[in-house]
Structure formats: C-alpha cells, structure tokens
Amino acid sequence: MISLLSKLFDFKNKMGVKMNILNKKLLISLTALMFTVIGPANAEKLRVGMECTYAPFNFKTADGVLSGYDVDVSKGVAEILGLELEYVCQKWDGMIPALLANKFDLIIASMSITDKRKEKIDFSGPYRDSVGQMVARKDLGRDLFDSAGNPDAAAFKGIKVGLERATTYSDWFEQTLPSAKVVLYDSNEALYLDLLNGRTDVIMTNPMKAHLKFLSKDGNEGFELAGPVIDDVAYFGVGVGIGLRQGQEELRDNLTGALKTLIKNGSLKEYALNTSHFRSIMTNGLIKY
Amino acid sequence: MEAITGWWDDYFFATIVVLKIFMASLLLMVIFGLIGAAAKLSNSIIAKKIANAYTIIFRGTPEILVVLLIYFGSAIALTALFQVFDPSIKYVDVPPFWAGTFAIALIVGSYATETFRGAFLGVEPGSIEAARALGLSNIQTFIYIRIPEMWRIALPSFGNHMLSLVKDTALISIIGLNELLFVAEQATATTGKPFTMFIVVGLIYLGISTVITLFVMGLEAYGRSHLRAVK
Numbered sequence: 001m002i003s004l005l006s007k008l009f010d011f012k013n014k015m016g017v018k019m020n021i022l023n024k025k026l027l028i029s030l031t032a033l034m035f036t037v038i039g040p041a042n043a044e045k046l047r048v049g050m051e052c053t054y055a056p057f058n059f060k061t062a063d064g065v066l067s068g069y070d071v072d073v074s075k076g077v078a079e080i081l082g083l084e085l086e087y088v089c090q091k092w093d094g095m096i097p098a099l100l101a102n103k104f105d106l107i108i109a110s111m112s113i114t115d116k117r118k119e120k121i122d123f124s125g126p127y128r129d130s131v132g133q134m135v136a137r138k139d140l141g142r143d144l145f146d147s148a149g150n151p152d153a154a155a156f157k158g159i160k161v162g163l164e165r166a167t168t169y170s171d172w173f174e175q176t177l178p179s180a181k182v183v184l185y186d187s188n189e190a191l192y193l194d195l196l197n198g199r200t201d202v203i204m205t206n207p208m209k210a211h212l213k214f215l216s217k218d219g220n221e222g223f224e225l226a227g228p229v230i231d232d233v234a235y236f237g238v239g240v241g242i243g244l245r246q247g248q249e250e251l252r253d254n255l256t257g258a259l260k261t262l263i264k265n266g267s268l269k270e271y272a273l274n275t276s277h278f279r280s281i282m283t284n285g286l287i288k289y
Numbered sequence: 290m291e292a293i294t295g296w297w298d299d300y301f302f303a304t305i306v307v308l309k310i311f312m313a314s315l316l317l318m319v320i321f322g323l324i325g326a327a328a329k330l331s332n333s334i335i336a337k338k339i340a341n342a343y344t345i346i347f348r349g350t351p352e353i354l355v356v357l358l359i360y361f362g363s364a365i366a367l368t369a370l371f372q373v374f375d376p377s378i379k380y381v382d383v384p385p386f387w388a389g390t391f392a393i394a395l396i397v398g399s400y401a402t403e404t405f406r407g408a409f410l411g412v413e414p415g416s417i418e419a420a421r422a423l424g425l426s427n428i429q430t431f432i433y434i435r436i437p438e439m440w441r442i443a444l445p446s447f448g449n450h451m452l453s454l455v456k457d458t459a460l461i462s463i464i465g466l467n468e469l470l471f472v473a474e475q476a477t478a479t480t481g482k483p484f485t486m487f488i489v490v491g492l493i494y495l496g497i498s499t500v501i502t503l504f505v506m507g508l509e510a511y512g513r514s515h516l517r518a519v520k
Contacts, residue, residue: 053471053478060475062295090465094357098465101361102368102380189477213481 045084047104048074052089054188056212057110072271073127073262074108077242080258093166093186096120099243106255107243112168114237122246124255126239127268129231132169133207135214136226140201145227156180162191162200169204172235188213195223202226292482293489296472303472304493310386310458310468311497314394318454321398326405340402347399353460355396360388360464389461397450397457404450408443409435441512448505452498459494469493 050058050070058070066087078085088104099107099121112130113123134144144155156177163170165184173182183200185191191203192214203210207225214220230236242255262268328340347355360383367381412435420430440447462470473486480486 053474055478059478061479062299062476064299088465089467089471091463094361094463094465097361101364103361103364103382187474189474189481189483193483213478217481 044082045086046078046106047086047088048106048108049088049090049095049098049104050107050109051092051095052087054092054110056209058108069128069271069274070108070110072274073259073268074106076262076267076271077255077258080261081254092164096243099245102245105244109243110240111243112237113239113241114168114171114235116171117243120246121243122248122252123241123243124252125259126237126241127259127262128240130168130236130239131207131229131231132172132204132236133210133229134202134204134226135195135210135223136202137195138222138224140226144202149228151177151227153177153179156202159201160199162194162203164188164191164205168236172230172232173204175235176232192220196220204230292480292485293476296476296480296486299472299476300469300489300493303467303469304497306386306466306468307455307458307493307497310390310393310461310466311455314390314397314454314458315451317390317394318398318401318450321394322401322405325398325402326409329402329406330409344399344402347396352393352396352457353463356389356392356460356464359392359395360385363388385461385464385466389458389464389466393454393457393460397454400453401447401450404443404446405439408439411442412438444505444509444512448502451501451505455494455498455501459490 052058052060052066054068054070056068058066058068060066071087074085077083088098090098090103090109092109095107095109095111096117098104107121110128111117111123113126117123136144140159142155144152146152156179159181161173161177161180161182163173163182163184165186170182170184173180183194185194188205188209191200191205192210194200195203195214207229210225215223215225242259244252244255259268325340325343328336331337363383364381367383368378371378371381416434416438417430420434425433458468459470462468462474465471469490473483473490476486477483
C-alpha cells in the first residue's frame with residue numbers, strides 16, 4: 001500500500017507539488033478506512049473462508065470463539081506450513097464467487113471435492129469423508145430404497161424432498177431421482193424446520209449433522225435415518241478438501257502434504273474426537289490417499 | 290428463552306453494527322437523493338439522463354442483487370485499477386461494511402431522489418414570487434423559502450425511506466457482515482433454537498424502527514406548529 005502511495009506522491013513531486021506530511025497521513029488513513037490493500041509483503045498471511053454457522057464443522061460458540069473440525073484442521077495445516085490465518089465468515093451460496101473475487105484465499109468449510117467445482121477452483125487432497133443419508137418421518141410407511149440399497153423412484157412419488165441449494169445432495173437428487181419433487185433451502189436449519197412442520201417428508205444431508213442437530217434433540221423422536229449411507233464418488237467426490245484459486249500448484253501440494261502429515265500423526269482423529277458424538281466419522285475409514 | 294444466555298453480547302454488538310450502517314447509509318442516502326433531485330431539476334439534459342438512469346436502475350433491480358454486485362464487483366474492479374499503478378498489489382478488498390452501506394444507500398437514495406424532486410416541485414410558486422418581490426437573492430430564496438417548505442413535504446416519505454434503510458441492513462448478512470441476522474444464524478447453529486433467535490432479531494428491528502417512527506412523528510408535529518393557530 002505504501003509503495004503505491006509513494007508512487008502517487010513521486011508523481012506529485014515531479015509535478016512540482018511540495019509533499020505535505022499531513023496530507024500523506026490523511027491519505028493513508030482514508031485509504032485504510034475504505035479498503036484493505038495487500039501487497040506481496042503479506043504473502044504469508046492467508047485468509048480462510050467458512051460459513052461460521054455450520055456446526056459441528058465450523059461455528060461460533062456463545063463466547064464468540066470460532067470452533068469445529070474445519071477450524072481445527074485449518075490451525076493444524078497453518079502450524080505445519082508456518083502460515084498466519086485470518087477467518088472470514090461467508091454464506092455458502094457466495095463461497096466460490098468470494099474465493100474467485102479474492103475475498104479470501106482458502107475455503108476450509110466442509111466443501112466436497114467434485115468435478116463440477118473443480119472447473120472453477122482447485123482443491124487440496126481430502127481431509128474428511130463426504131457422505132449423505134436421508135432422514136424421514138417414521139410413519140412415512142414406505143421403503144425408499146430397494147433391497148440392494150438403490151433408491152426406488154416409484155417410492156418417491158407423491159412425497160416432497162427437502163435439500164440444500166447448490167450442494168452435492170441436490171446434484172445427486174437431480175441426476176439419480178429426476179422425478180422426485182424437490183424443495184430447495186438456503187440453510188441446514190431450514191431443512192429440519194420444514195421437515196418438522198410437514199412441508200417436506202424426507203430430507204437428505206450429512207448423517208452426523210442430522211444426528212447432532214436434529215435427531216438427538218427433544219421433540220424429534222418421530223424421525224429417523226432412512227436407507228443406507230450414500231457415498232457415490234461420482235457425486236460426493238473423494239471427500240471434503242481445502243479449496244483454493246487455480247494456478248497455485250505449489251500451495252495446493254503443500255496443503256495436501258500437510259493434511260497427509262495430520263492424518264499420519266493422528267491429529268485429524270484427535271480433532272474429530274474434540275467434538276462430542278463425532279466418532280462415526282472415523283469408523284468409515286477416513287480418506288483413501 | 291434460556292438458550293439465549295451467552296448470546297446477549299453478540300446481539301448487542303450486532304445492534305451497534307446495524308445502527309452504524311444505518312447512520313452511515315442515511316447520510317449517504319440524503320447526499321445521493323439531493324444530487325439526484327438536483328440533476329433531475331437542472332436544465333442540463335445530460336445530468337437529467339444520468340439521474341433518470343440512476344433511478345431506473347436502482348429502483349428496478351432486486352436489492353439483494355445490488356448488494357452482491359457491489360460487494361463482489363468492487364473488489365474485482367478496484368484490484369484491476371490499483372494494479373495499473375502497482376502490479377505487485379495482490380488484492381484490494383472493500384470490507385462488507387462499506388460495500389453494504391454504499392449499496393443500500395444507493396438503492397434507497399434512488400427513491401429519495403424522487404421524493405426530494407417532488408418536494409422541491411411542491412414548493413408554492415406564490416412563496417417564490419413573494420421572495421422575489423421582497424428582493425431576496427436566489428441563495429436566500431433557497432435557504433429561507435425552498436428548504437423550509439420542501440422538508441415538510443418530503444418528511445412523510447423520508448420517514449418511509451429511513452425505515453427501508455433499517456430493514457435493508459439485514460440484507461448485508463449475505464456478504465458476511467456480523468450483523469443481527471448473522472448472529473441469529475450462528476446462535477441457531479450452536480443452540481438449535483431458530484425461533485427464539487430470530488424473534489429476538491425481529492424485536493430489535495421493531496425497537497429501532499419504532500424509535501424512528503416516533504422521531505418522524507415529532508418532526509411532523511414540529512413542522513406543523515405554525516398552523517396550530519389556524520385549527
């Protein structure tokens with residue numbers, strides 16, 4: 001920032017205007033008020049984008065402390081690579097646009113690695129499995145899946161399915177069960193609310209999240225996980241990874257290397273156990289490199 | 290309601306953020322509105338065209354779209370601009386506070402443009418003629434005749450614009466500003482009590498807008514005080 005300002009002032013000096021220290025100070029403080037200009041000197045500081053509302057992966061506690069599995073992973077990676085991190089809270093819909101518009105440098109927000117997203121951004125290797133499972137009313141009275149564990153299109157006739165917009169779950173539904181009547185929501189909370197209200201009959205989300213945030217709470221005894229855990233790699237990808245802008249191969253490989261180290265030294269397992277009820281994530285035999 | 294314990298401080302600071310956005314955008318909104326009205330009432334065809342384009346665009350597009358475009362667009366445009374001077378600059382970021390404030394001030398400012406224009410046109414021609422007859426200069430006429438008559442006409446709609454501004458601050462949560470709606474979402478994520486959390490947000494907004502409504506009512510009464518004897 002200073003170099004830009006001094007350039008501007010050099011230009012001014014050449015024009016024969018006497019440089020005024022007060023003016024310079026004023027200009028710097030004005031610029032600092034409106035924009036943040038970051039030059040190469042701050043290259044070691046990386047900004048991390050996450051939702052901050054996605055318990056148990058990234059959320060703020062009542063004390064205002066950012067915590068969760070994603071936050072722990074980011075801190076672990078930063079320690080290994082010697083990075084300084086700054087967190088930016090960003091809504092899910094704008095996550096990739098914000099990364100591309102340089103609002104932050106990394107996405108560590110439980111974002112599944114998919115081919116569709118890879119067209120826009122780059123990913124490190126995975127640091128968590130990515131799976132989906134359905135939650136349905138217990139009195140729904142029909143089997144949504146056949147005996148082989150495949151979804152039965154006929155069974156989805158006449159019921160409404162709640163999904164989060166722009167997620168792997170909605171992609172999977174669009175391709176696998178195009179005839180299903182889908183209602184799209186902007187947040188995970190809205191899914192549970194409308195399932196409870198009866199506006200939808202079935203939802204699909206991460207089973208661990210469904211357990212923590214919905215099934216384990218009082219008053220929701222009438223609902224259950226339905227059908228098998230779906231981990232179709234074509235839709236859910238190889239897992240959840242760190243997103244970054246394309247063309248940063250060195251950073252990407254460093255991140256993947258750091259994640260491998262965290263897996264080898266057992267840190268990822270430790271992070272997962274930091275959050276209660278989190279054990280199920282590990283039993284799936286986390287991540288195949 | 291016990292779920293809310295521990296979140297009061299977050300709500301408090303978010304309310305401060307909302308009030309700060311409101312103050313900053315109110316100031317900008319008045320400026321945009323006055324410039325727009327001045328341009329529309331001027332004799333310059335170019336100024337009129339620009340002001341018309343401004344009110345057509347910002348009154349005719351969804352508010353959330355304007356907020357998103359300004360937030361993401363400004364970062365890309367400013368980075369490109371600054372890199373012309375210094376290629377080593379990696380990025381220029383406009384914080385959500387300023388991007389959001391600017392966006393909602395532009396939107397509500399476009400409505401205020403029409404309000405102010407109408408109010409200036411509503412000034413009694415007879416008052417202007419009287420001022421001329423008394424030998425007041427143009428500037429004196431503007432300060433002593435036009436402004437005092439105009440703000441009384443503009444006040445009811447202006448009160449509406451202030452309420453729009455307060456409610457539009459909730460839009461800024463989409464670009465990640467830590468305001469009330471965002472706090473409620475964070476609290477919901479941890480406590481799983483969406484109704485409690487969002488009702489608190491509703492009550493806070495209702496409180497702020499009630500204060501504004503009362504303030505505008507007081508101003509209107511003050512503006513009519515010279516007519517009390519007529520009644």
